[in-house]
Amino acid sequence: MLTSPEAVAAILGMAIVTMAVKASGFLLADRLPRDGFAAAWLRHIPGAVLAALVAPAVVTGGVAEAIAAAATAAVFILSKNLFAAMAIGVATVYAVRLLVAG
């Protein structure tokens, strides 16, 4: 079985709406004023989105996630090295889960 018309329609539909959303954000940014509230809003989006991405994963995870998040933050603040911070975070989660589980 290679594929079916239904599957192709579903995949194309998914691709079109995804691309439409991505292009819309980019194009709508042009319609916003370059100063004042709208500009300040755009400037604050990256930090707010990252905070919204990270917070639930840290808080609703277990002890391992909380300790690893603290370790990640400490390593990044001290070293400013993104890769080191990521590696320590992953290693800490791995180690604490082993300890807690076993």
Place this chain on the structure above:
Amino acid sequence: MTDIAASLDSRMDQFLAGARACVPVAISVAAYGLVWGVLARGAGLSLLEVIMMSALVFAGSAQFVALDLWTATPAALPIGALVLAALIVNLRYLLLTATLRPLYPAKGLLGGALSMYLVTDENWAMTVAAMARGKGSVAFLMGGGALAWIAWMSTNLVGYGLGSAIDDPSRWGLDFAFTATFLALLLGMWKGRGDLVPWLVAALAAILTSRLVEGSWHILVGGVIGSLVGAYLETRKNADKS
């Protein structure tokens, strides 16, 4: 002539720098790519369908949701639900791609809009972090996107080929690579006390939303509320001064 060559060189450098910057998150993309490939086989997608979906849709969370809805019998395939789910899961991209607009020149919007295809959470985060340091470029964004695309597609195929002989990424702590990288990027964006309240509001709104609704709504809700609070506080402070 030499100017053109020099500008091509610097674009290539930026492209490679963007790819390099995305290596930490590409590891995590690859781990989940393997899992998605395995699950896609289990859900009854053909190899051609796996290639089409990963190449054309190219959105990890939407593709995971799609596997829940997929059926092996074409006649039973819920096309409308699949498309609607992709739309809802990907709505957060409205916020992400809007913030990338300053990278592009005023003219030639069509090409810019089409290039949003290569935007993922990962290369977006790396690029806005670079922009906050006064760096970042379209080539940087595309380099990260190309690496993410290759990591996603290649591991999807490996996972599909291997079938079920794959470990859960969380066994090796790899599920935390996203969170750790995004947390470090967030800390790198700290500009002063003015960031504290918007970030806390975004975090709280996201935590609440994630408890109440499934899916990726928490990113959109937290991102919108937090950034609006930040803009409100900033413009009010400026108004007080004048």
